[in-house]
Amino acid sequence: MLTIGDFARASRLSARTLRRYDELGLLPPARVDPFTGYRYYAEAQLERARLVGWLRRIGMPLAEVGRVCTLYETDPGAAARAIRAYWAGVESDTAARRDLASSLVDRMKGTTGMTTDDNTAPALTLRAAALLDRGLVRALQQDAAHTGPRLLAVADGYGPEGERAAHAAVAALAAVPAPPPAPRPGDVLNALDEGVREANAAVAGLADSGTTLTAALLAGSRLALAHVGDSRAYLLRDGVLTRLTRDHTVVQALVDAGELDPAEAAERPDRALLLKALDGGDVPPEPELGVREVRAGDRLLLCTDGLSALVPAEEIELALVRAGDPQATVRSLAALARGLGAPDNLACVVADVA
Known part of the structure; x- marks a missing residue:
């Protein structure tokens, strides 16, 4: 002793x-x-x-x-996996904060034109359509979506109360007062951050359940993004599709760390294992926040993994380019998922900046 x-x-x-x-x-x-x-x-x-x-x-x-x-x-192997999952979460958080820091630096330097809005420019709005599809396998629809002239959101619920979690999160986010159309720097991000906190609180009490949440808020010529989980946001500009969010999953963190090839990630059985989600906990997860400049003619897509994990990115890009107005486009995207078996729920929002 x-x-x-x-x-x-x-x-x-x-x-x-x-x-x-x-x-x-x-x-x-x-x-x-x-x-x-x-x-x-x-x-x-x-x-x-x-x-x-x-x-x-x-x-x-x-x-x-x-x-x-x-x-x-x-079980030493299980302990090793737990450590690896924890560190993958650290890597994911660090990457998200790095992106936000870069966005803030660019704004303060004025390199992206984000410090002021041109009062002579026409006001921008979002013309959007949303679609929910239960898919061909699942018995329940646990996804949710929201569209408005300035706010877009999708959520993917999980657990026995997943449907309630997704809808509660989206409703709570939409209820948070939006900043004015030409806000002071930081107001738009603060509004979304508060919305995510309210969304997390709305999920409290739903045992063993939670949801992802991806949202976009238009203010002036800026589009602010808040993201938790593995739903996604994309921007189509001049026919080129750009992904705006990073999946908060163990597999994505391993890809970011260089430990896993991106081609292998799609085949991993644990690719949907989340590092972050809204679960109603006392300490809400830190959302990935960012701001981008948008312009008339841009097209936005927010979707759950029932689309993004199934349909190849090049096919999504082609549908966004060719399908027509937002309503026709969400139908076209759902048809692509169904053509591949639609094993999961799907929520997608397509919005044109006008």
């Missing part, structure tokens, strides 16, 4: 840290003297102590550290 001082030196954790881990049940001593209260540790506990220390060094929260340590004792 080792005293707490000896164990601290051997594990490279301070005595204060060890007492804290004991209080949390993360690393209780092997024995506590009933008279003096001194803590004693077994040498066999050193491996767990060092693992705890390593996991804390990569920033893993204490609750997750305990789960991984317990897994390691019974």
Whole structure:
């Protein structure tokens, strides 16, 4: 048996840290003297102590550290997968924040023309259509969509209350007051960020259920995006389709980190394993936020993975170019999914900037 001082030196954790881990049940001593209260540790506990220390060094929260340590004792492979999934989430968050930082830098430098709006330019609006399709396999429709002259959104619910979660999230987002058409810098992002928080709160209480959420808000010539999960937003400009969001999935994080080839990602059985979703938790997930300049003639697509995970991007691009007005286009996209078996629900919104 080792005293707490000896164990601290051997594990490279301070005595204060060890007492804290004991209080949390993360690393209780092997024995506590009933008279003096001194803590004693077994040498066999050193491996767990060092693992705890390593996991804390990569920033893993204490609750997750305990789960991984317990897994390691019974199934080291599962523990390894849990660590990999956690780090994939860190990589995804870092990438999203990097993109937002770049967007803000460009705006402040004026390199994208985002610092002011031209009051002489015609006002922009969105002419949109939405379509929900249950698909050919699923018994329930758990997707939702919203369209308006300035706000677009899609959500993909999961779990036993997935339909309620998706609709509640979209309704809560749409109820948040939008900034004025020519807002001050930051107002449009703040409005969407608040909308995501309200959407997460609306999902609270739906046991084992949640939803993705992807939204676009038009203000002046700026389009602000808020994104959580693996639904997607695209921009079609001059016949070229550009993806505006990054999937918050383990597979996408592995692709971003260079550990997985993009061609392999589509074949992975765990490609829909989410790193982020709205689940009603006390701490809402940080949405991926961004701002882009748009102009008349642009076409936007927001969709759930019932479309994007099934229909190749080049076919989606072709449909957006050829199908006609937004209503005809959403029907054309749904037909593409059905032609490939439509194994999942589908929600899509097509909007023309006019």
